[in-house]
Amino acid sequence: MAVLTPAAPGPSLRLRANALQSLCRQVFALRLVMIPLGTPLALSRTAPGVPAYLVSGAAVATFTLSYALFRDGERPGPLLPRHRWLLAPDMALGTLLLITATPSSPLGLVALGTPLLAGLVYGWRGSAVYAAAQTAVVAALGGGLVLSLLCVLSGAAGSSVRDFLTRLTQARAQLAVAEAIRAERDRLAREMHDSLAKTLHGLALTADALALTDDPAAIRTRSAQLAVAARRAVTESRALLTDLREPLADVPLLPALHRLAGPGTTVHAPGPLPVLPAPAAHHLLAIASEALENARRHAHATTVALTAASTPTHLTLTVTDDGRGLPPRPTPSPGHYGLLGMRERATALGARLRVGPHPDGRPGTRIDLTLPLEGSS
Known part of the structure; x- marks a missing residue:
């Protein structure tokens, strides 16, 4: 039985409605079991003839209505919260069983279903009336x-279960909102770190160098660099806002990797690369960009190589350099969250990320990203 409010329900209301629907169906299922079990015992205590026919007819009518509501409860379900009298026919059939079979028969327990349903659907006010x-x-x-x-107890039980579900769904909704806010904050932090923050850092370094320069030619050069960096910051800010407001567009992977590489970095792709969904390609390119930036800026590498290869089941991305390498236990320092962002992006992709020294002991760092492709086991 669907228990829905007239207004369009939010996620928490839908969750509670589904739970109440399942519980109401269980009430009807229990009644469907009780009637066949209790009818033979009730008939054994009933005089033959008309009384027996009345008990049988009331049992069949109650069973039929319960089965209809159990099977097709979604149709009348939305009407129940708005029209409390709709449970009156259910109570009337239960009363008919009480009259024909007497309350002392096993079929008398069927009457407990109406107050229980009223508590589940209407809360304590509705359960009080029907109970x-x-x-x-x-x-x-x-x-x-x-x-x-x-x-009385069945009505109270239904009302208590409804109140518990209300509190539970509210708590789950609040938790979901908090998790969504935290995930969005982490995402914004990654996007700003991987784009705008780097450009602003370079802009600040250029400005510092400009303040220490007296040579007019060097000032002109630094000023031009400063203008380029400022325009790049504006472009990246607009791109970040566009990504927040509009869906990501598909990007060919290999040309994008060549654009990321820049001078001094070799790109090798032994075969064709698959077309990835836009969000997956965005994360993969951000990981590659951060790996290349670390190699150039922090590791002071003289050679950097980027290799992308694909098999029917996996896509691998490898970045190697000959720089000074990572500390034994690299941890993010305040304001530096590049490795953390790479790991978070890899987790979002469902990929495996390895950051460490070369396996053969050569100087430098090797970063391996292994992404399972859709449809692979």
Whole structure:
């Protein structure tokens, strides 16, 4: 039974609606089991003839309605929160069983389903109305204190479960929002580090050098470099904003790697490279860019090589250099999160990243990225 509000539900409301739908279906399933089990016992205590026919007819009617709601509960489900009287026919059939089979028969327990459903669908207000009405019917038919108390308890149980689901879905929604905010902050930090922050750093170095220069020719050169860096910062800022507002466009992988390499870096691709989805290509190129930047700026390498190769199951990207290498246990220092960003991007890709010395002991650093291709096992 779908329990939906008239307005378009958000994720938390949909989650709660699905949970309540499952619970309501379980109530009907329990009733479907109880009726066939209790009917033979009820008939054994009923006089033959018309009384037996009445008990059988009431059992069949209740079973049929319960089965219809169990199977096709999504159709009337959205109406229940808006029209509380729709559970009245369900209670009427339960009352018919109480009248024909008497509350002391096993079929009397079927009447507990209506207060329980009211608690699940309407909360404590709805469960109070239906539990009170069902208790009054049971008392009027001589059902005894136990069954009357069970009617009250079933309504309270349904209401309590609904309240628990409400709190649970709210907590999960808040947790999901917090995780989404943190993921977005991490993503923005990676994007700014891998683009704008590097350009601004270079711009600051150029400005520092310009302040220490007295030679007019050098000043003109530094000023031109400063202008180029400033324009590059503006371009990268616009590109970052475009990426935030618009979907990423597909980028041919090999030409993009050649553009990243720049002078002094060799690019080798022994075969054709696959076409990757735009987000995957974006992460891969950012990892390659950070690896090349580390080799040139921090490792002071004289030779840098980038190799990209593809098999039917994996794409591998390798960056090697002959620089001074990494410290034994590299950890991010304040303001320097390049390696951390590379690992986060590799995790987002589902790829394996290795950063360390050359396996053969040569000086320098080797970075290997292995990306499983879609459809590979």
